[in-house]
Amino acid sequence: MMAIASTDTAIRSGRVTRTFLYLVLLLFALFYLLPFAIMVMNSMKPLDEITGGNMMAFPTDWTLEPWRKAWSEAQVGVDATGLRPYFYNSLIMAIPAVMLSTFFGALNGYVLTKWQFRGHNIVFGLLLFSCFIPFQIVLIPMARMLGIFGLAGSTGGLILVHFVYGIGFTTLYFRNYYAAFPTELIRAAQIDGAGFFRIFWRILLPSSGPIIAVSFIWQFTNIWNDFLFGASFADFSSQPMTVALNNLVQSSTGVKEYNVHFAGAIYAAIPTLLVYIVAGRYFVRGLMAGSVKG
Amino acid sequence: MGFLDIRNATKAYGSVQVLHEVDITVEEGEFLVLVGPSGCGKSTLLNMIAGLEDITSGEISIKGQPMNGVHPSKRNIAMVFQSYALYPNMTVGQNITFGLEMHGVPKTKRDQAMADVAKLLQIEPLLARKPGQLSGGQRQRVAMGRALVRNPDVFLFDEPLSNLDAKLRVDMRTEIKKLHQKLGTTIVYVTHDQIEAMTLSTRIAVMNGGYVQQLGTPKEIYDNPANLFVATFMGSPSMNLIDVTLRVEGNSVFADTTDAKGARISLPINASVNGLDGKNAILGLRPEALTDVDGSDARATQIAHVPNEVTVTEPAGSDTFVTTSFGGKDCVARMRADADAKPGERVTFAFNMDKAVLFDPETEARIA
Ligand SMILES: Nc1ncnc2c1ncn2[C@@H]1O[C@H](COP(=O)(O)OP(=O)(O)OP(=O)(O)O)[C@@H](O)[C@H]1O
Ligand SMILES: [Mg+2]
Numbered sequence: 001m002m003a004i005a006s007t008d009t010a011i012r013s014g015r016v017t018r019t020f021l022y023l024v025l026l027l028f029a030l031f032y033l034l035p036f037a038i039m040v041m042n043s044m045k046p047l048d049e050i051t052g053g054n055m056m057a058f059p060t061d062w063t064l065e066p067w068r069k070a071w072s073e074a075q076v077g078v079d080a081t082g083l084r085p086y087f088y089n090s091l092i093m094a095i096p097a098v099m100l101s102t103f104f105g106a107l108n109g110y111v112l113t114k115w116q117f118r119g120h121n122i123v124f125g126l127l128l129f130s131c132f133i134p135f136q137i138v139l140i141p142m143a144r145m146l147g148i149f150g151l152a153g154s155t156g157g158l159i160l161v162h163f164v165y166g167i168g169f170t171t172l173y174f175r176n177y178y179a180a181f182p183t184e185l186i187r188a189a190q191i192d193g194a195g196f197f198r199i200f201w202r203i204l205l206p207s208s209g210p211i212i213a214v215s216f217i218w219q220f221t222n223i224w225n226d227f228l229f230g231a232s233f234a235d236f237s238s239q240p241m242t243v244a245l246n247n248l249v250q251s252s253t254g255v256k257e258y259n260v261h262f263a264g265a266i267y268a269a270i271p272t273l274l275v276y277i278v279a280g281r282y283f284v285r286g287l288m289a290g291s292v293k294g
Numbered sequence: 295m296g297f298l299d300i301r302n303a304t305k306a307y308g309s310v311q312v313l314h315e316v317d318i319t320v321e322e323g324e325f326l327v328l329v330g331p332s333g334c335g336k337s338t339l340l341n342m343i344a345g346l347e348d349i350t351s352g353e354i355s356i357k358g359q360p361m362n363g364v365h366p367s368k369r370n371i372a373m374v375f376q377s378y379a380l381y382p383n384m385t386v387g388q389n390i391t392f393g394l395e396m397h398g399v400p401k402t403k404r405d406q407a408m409a410d411v412a413k414l415l416q417i418e419p420l421l422a423r424k425p426g427q428l429s430g431g432q433r434q435r436v437a438m439g440r441a442l443v444r445n446p447d448v449f450l451f452d453e454p455l456s457n458l459d460a461k462l463r464v465d466m467r468t469e470i471k472k473l474h475q476k477l478g479t480t481i482v483y484v485t486h487d488q489i490e491a492m493t494l495s496t497r498i499a500v501m502n503g504g505y506v507q508q509l510g511t512p513k514e515i516y517d518n519p520a521n522l523f524v525a526t527f528m529g530s531p532s533m534n535l536i537d538v539t540l541r542v543e544g545n546s547v548f549a550d551t552t553d554a555k556g557a558r559i560s561l562p563i564n565a566s567v568n569g570l571d572g573k574n575a576i577l578g579l580r581p582e583a584l585t586d587v588d589g590s591d592a593r594a595t596q597i598a599h600v601p602n603e604v605t606v607t608e609p610a611g612s613d614t615f616v617t618t619s620f621g622g623k624d625c626v627a628r629m630r631a632d633a634d635a636k637p638g639e640r641v642t643f644a645f646n647m648d649k650a651v652l653f654d655p656e657t658e659a660r661i662a
Binding site: 182184185187188189190191192193194198202203206207 | 341344345346365366367371372373375376377379381382383392393396397440
């Protein structure tokens with residue numbers, strides 16, 4: 001009798017704390033989503049509804065006009081091109097930079113764990129510097145280097161910068177992941193007659209799915225969202241989305257079209273959002289993988 | 295010159311010497327087991343044969359060809375690892391044929407070789423599976439398949455059974471032995487399990503601290519251990535070690551010690567009398583050489599009967615292990631299951647002195 005009564009209260013009190021917990025979480029989620037909701041709302045109303053009234057209100061006149069304008073008509077810098085060309089700039093900058101830095105991070109991780117050489121830890125330590133060094137410090141030397149390479153003010157230059165500064169983090173990820181990868185497998189492959197690159201292609205990379213996802217997401221988000229390098233090293237023809245968005249918002253000619261600005265900001269956020277939604281669960285899994293095995 | 299020659303091979307990591315002048319010659323078709331406690335350098339030696347570790351000095355040759363500096367894949371060896379090391383992203387079939395593919399064997403030949411091996415090891419139904427979908431025993435089989443398919447000169451096994459449960463380990467042990475008898479291949483096999491070493495090998499190298507302590511057939515190792523380490527490492531329950539003082543009387547040698555009560559007893563020893571008088575020694579006697587009177591070996595030339603007090607009896611079904619005390623140390627006797635021994639009672643123990651061995655307590659080397 002006593003036992004039954006006490007389990008009963010245990011369940012009931014568990015339910016109470018659980019409800020409370022969910023309420024708090026819900027509140028945080030709302031708090032977090034609110035700015036995004038406001039952006040979406042305001043990007044879908046005519047300008048006079050914003051300037052004349054309440055930013056918090058739902059649109060009375062739903063319209064996609066600001067979205068069209070932001071994409072292809074808005075005045076960004078000198079020309080009224082909309083954000084479209086800059087969106088493409090960002091894509092052709094981010095995709096190669098992400099792939100290159102991920103690939104070389106994997107290669108570095110492979111060498112640093114499975115083909116260790118004298119001083120491998122020092123090399124790894126130096127690579128880690130690039131994860132923690134404030135980027136402002138490297139701006140001027142980097143500008144000089146890009147000038148020497150003939151890549152100043154080009155998308156190629158931005159790809160190089162992001163690729164180089166991405167290697168630190170990607171190497172860290174892959175090194176830790178491959179440290180938990182059984183060395184006996186590499187030895188077995190050596191006896192089977194596979195060489196350095198064959199082992200990498202045929203055995204290591206196919207088992208690296210989760211950490212490749214981590215590296216992709218991390219690199220894509222960082223490179224897509226980067227403003228500093230874009231503002232410093234790009235010219236008008238190669239400006240990435242973030243810089244263009246800033247120019248759009250800061251543009252001093254004509255009235256400030258807040259609804260268009262909101263739509264533009266959402267355009268800038270969509271790719272990283274998509275990447276998270278598609279690959280996010282691998283991100284968590286990949287981050288966990290090393291810790292559980294290691 | 296043998297099939298696999300290890301001549302004066304040493305291995306040092308920096309200033310730490312982990313293998314000291316190892317000299318082993320393996321003939322074609324032999325099953326050599328390297329056995330020893332953890333960290334004694336077994337895997338290191340095996341990896342040196344495989345070419346996965348450099349040789350610091352000395353030479354290893356296979357079929358008369360020096361192998362120093364030759365890449366692992368060019369030595370015509372195959373290795374089965376403790377963790378099996380199956381490629382997780384490939385199917386069982388791909389795992390087995392990967393080595394052939396790397397050596398440029400055409401697809402039709404690879405498939406033929408895979409089918410043969412799969413049949414031999416009875417893993418045909420598993421060929422399309424990934425290693426993650428196999429049981430421990432099945433993985434073990436696939437790992438052996440991967441080694442067999444290359445038809446190598448020498449097979450190297452590094453503790454292949456240590457990840458299996460007790461029952462499966464015994465089954466796989468038998469299977470490996472059958473395979474060896476059927477194929478007649480040369481095998482070097484690492485284990486720290488002395489029963490595996492005894493049952494599988496044609497010869498055993500007992501290692502400790504980077505030294506080969508003794509190299510010989512299982513019987514030599516068991517009956518004639520070269521030193522105290524080999525004597526205690528091999529055999530279960532382990533060899534009884536009794537502190538004795540040697541006494542020479544005319545042409546005979548006696549080993550004096552005490553029984554459980556502290557009374558003096560004397561055991562006759564088969565040894566030459568030279569320089570043994572008054573010497574302290576350790577007398578080694580395996581439990582099966584210390585029995586009840588009716589259970590003693592009828593063909594033994596010298597049996598000593600000594601009554602002593604029983605401290606513990608452990609019936610093990612087929613035998614009863616009886617513990618008593620000689621020279622102040624616990625000794626285990628292996629008696630018949632229905633031998634009459636009860637704790638606290640006095641029983642007559644039969645020492646088969648043909649099997650007794652003597653060690654020097656200081657150097658731990660064999661005296662007689
Ligand atoms: N890279 C290394 N640097 C320094 N010492 C090493 C290195 N690798 C192995 N050793 C040492 O060499 C010795 C032999 O190692 P080995 O792996 O051959 O032992 P083992 O006999 O196979 O043991 P186990 O039964 O535990 O597998 C050990 O004492 C080990 O500490
Ligand atoms: Mg080992």
